[in-house]
Amino acid sequence: MNLNTEKLRKKYMDNPLEGMTSEDIRHMSRDDLLNMDYFLNEYVLFDDEVCVEGFYIF
Numbered sequence: 001m002n003l004n005t006e007k008l009r010k011k012y013m014d015n016p017l018e019g020m021t022s023e024d025i026r027h028m029s030r031d032d033l034l035n036m037d038y039f040l041n042e043y044v045l046f047d048d049e050v051c052v053e054g055f056y057i058f
Contacts (some may be wrong), residue, residue, distance in 0.1 A: 017036075
């Protein structure tokens, strides 16, 4: 596997998400692991954008 994928796997195995165990993460496919990481960090990737997410009543 890719070295970056293994780093991600270790990161999430050391500190599993709520509702998951390190065993769950160990058995995740590479694509599932990358998708999970992307969606968990999606807003971090786009911090420099001008728009602000939220709910507004006008």
